[in-house]
Amino acid sequence: MSKKILIIDDxxxxxxxxxxxxxxxxxxxxxxxxxxxAMEVAENEKPDLITLDLEMPxxxxxxxxxxxxxxxxxxxxxxIVISGLQANKYAIPKxxxxxxxxxxxxxxIRIVKDTIG
Amino acid sequence: MFKKILLATTGSPASFGAARVAFDMxxxxxxxxxxxxxxxxxxxxxxxxxxxxxxxxxxxVDEEYLAWVEEELKTTFAKQFEGADNAKIVLTTGVPxxxxxxxxxxxxxxxxxxxxxxxxxASFHKGYPGSTLQKVAKAARCPVLSVHRESASYWGxxxxxxxxxxxxxxxxxxxxxxxxxARELDCDLTIxxxxxxxxxxxxxxEIEENLIIARKRIRExxxxxxxxxxxxxxxxxxxxxxxxxxxxxxxxxxxxxxxAHHTNELDPERARIGSTVEQVILRANCPVVSVSxxxxx
Numbered sequence: 001m002s003k004k005i006l007i008i009d010d011x012x013x014x015x016x017x018x019x020x021x022x023x024x025x026x027x028x029x030x031x032x033x034x035x036x037x038a039m040e041v042a043e044n045e046k047p048d049l050i051t052l053d054l055e056m057p058x059x060x061x062x063x064x065x066x067x068x069x070x071x072x073x074x075x076x077x078x079x080i081v082i083s084g085l086q087a088n089k090y091a092i093p094k095x096x097x098x099x100x101x102x103x104x105x106x107x108x109i110r111i112v113k114d115t116i117g
Numbered sequence: 118m119f120k121k122i123l124l125a126t127t128g129s130p131a132s133f134g135a136a137r138v139a140f141d142m143x144x145x146x147x148x149x150x151x152x153x154x155x156x157x158x159x160x161x162x163x164x165x166x167x168x169x170x171x172x173x174x175x176x177x178v179d180e181e182y183l184a185w186v187e188e189e190l191k192t193t194f195a196k197q198f199e200g201a202d203n204a205k206i207v208l209t210t211g212v213p214x215x216x217x218x219x220x221x222x223x224x225x226x227x228x229x230x231x232x233x234x235x236x237x238x239a240s241f242h243k244g245y246p247g248s249t250l251q252k253v254a255k256a257a258r259c260p261v262l263s264v265h266r267e268s269a270s271y272w273g274x275x276x277x278x279x280x281x282x283x284x285x286x287x288x289x290x291x292x293x294x295x296x297x298x299a300r301e302l303d304c305d306l307t308i309x310x311x312x313x314x315x316x317x318x319x320x321x322x323e324i325e326e327n328l329i330i331a332r333k334r335i336r337e338x339x340x341x342x343x344x345x346x347x348x349x350x351x352x353x354x355x356x357x358x359x360x361x362x363x364x365x366x367x368x369x370x371x372x373x374x375x376x377a378h379h380t381n382e383l384d385p386e387r388a389r390i391g392s393t394v395e396q397v398i399l400r401a402n403c404p405v406v407s408v409s410x411x412x413x414x
Contacts, residue, residue: 060273066370090268090402093367 003116004028006047008038008064009082010056014101018051018082025109035059039067042074048116051108054083054091065092078115080108118301122150123226125217125253127170128193132232134270138262138404139230140197140204145274146302148227149203152194153220155213156186167210183208214252221257227413228406229257233265233398246395254378254390259413260294262406263398272372272403279307279371281362281397284334287377287409292339294406294414295375296346306349307369308335311361328353359396366401374401378409 005027007018012033019029030045032038036059042050050068054061061081069075081088081098089098097111124139126132136152143150156178157167165178176182187206191198198204209216221229234247246254246263254261264270280295282288292308299306310331314324331353343349352365366374379391390407398405408414 054271055273060271062271062370063273063276063372066277069370085271086267088268088271090266091271093402 002026002028003048004030004045005112006030006032006038006042006045006050008032008035008050008056008061009053010034011053014053014082021105021109022112025112027112035061035064035067038064042068042077043071046073047077049112050077050079051082052079052092052095054081054085054088062091065095069094080111080115082108118297119146119148119227121224121226121228122148123153123217123221123224123229124150125153125155125213125229125231125249126190127232128154128190129171131234134264134267135230135232135262136194136197137270138264138272140194140201141270141273142230143201143203147203150201150205151220151224151226152190152204152206153217154186154190154206154208155216156183156208156210158212159210170213178210214249214256217249217253218256221253221259226259228259229253229261231261231263233263246390246398250398251390254394254407254409256409258410260406260408262404264404265399266402269401269403269405275302275304275373277305277307277369277371278373278375279309279362279366279369280375281309281311281358281393282335282339283310283358283377283393284338285377287379290411290414291375291377291406291408292342293411294408296343297414298373298375299348300346304348304373306346307352307365307371308339308349309352309362309365310335311358312353312355313358314355315357324355328355359393359400362393362397363400363402366403372403374403374405376405376407378407 005022007015007029009015010033015031022029030041032041034056052061079095081092081095084101096115119142122139126136139150142148155170157169160166166175167178169176186208190206231250233250278295278299280292312327335351376394394407
């Protein structure tokens, strides 16, 4: 059974690009355009990994991460931060990796493979 | 409570975090935000020739120059201005701290937002906030919110507040501000006391005895003031206060730290910003509010 990745980003282009990238590499994907919606999707879909943007119109990434880490069921889900903001590796220190847009697709896939296979 | 925000900025990258928070508050809470920039320090009294705050060069301040500076600021914060209906730019000349205080008084600001330093810092600046923040935080009638690290501005609004107390008289005002913010914005509130054991070797029973006393004191001092507000936690443990505040804020994903401006000096006119507040401002991964006076809490 293929592993499932939740992509959280307010930018439709980034969501499509990541969706295609992960699908091409044999992963199933689900999407959310905002931190608030993402929590509901995460609870329903139980993803194996999450990619998270930081700056979004409604709920920002760090606040979503706080909610995620308070959920008994989801708190161990690995998170990769993918954001255009600077100095972002400090925003969510417990993320398994932090990539700055524009990011290297090969590097991202390598991190995902190393994390969830 | 945050109707009028005064964003004091040099327009340098060091102030981008503060600007992000101020504009986000304006959009999120419907606040009116004034982008306040002191162009330069006059070379003589009433002089129209000033030393530019950014470059130090002597410049002549006329309509044309002011228009150029305003355009520069609009370009710098272009992304932030998008969707900010209630934002305006105010420019002036003078000594920055004095002019910020003057504007905050004139506009009756509810909150001053500024960076910890202007960023042109030699390495010795890294351990201390800049002199402008020090002066503003000491004398402002309203709370002063500071953002030092870029990542501290990535929260988007407030929902989880940490109030650090040393049980001083000044901490009462800081608590009132933390509580009214928590009430108004429906936040969780953590009341924290770090038992300072830096440089001491204490018996463990004595430490834990003091922790029990501090907990009791928090319950007696602050809980009666909270009325029907129930979203609070009490945390007490030993350590070096600024380190423990920063660690707790990080572990709890706190998005606003609220502290009293100073603790030892009762006369606010003579009080320097406390070393704990200074260090927390520089190190926290979220905005930090320093409350010096009881007027706007």
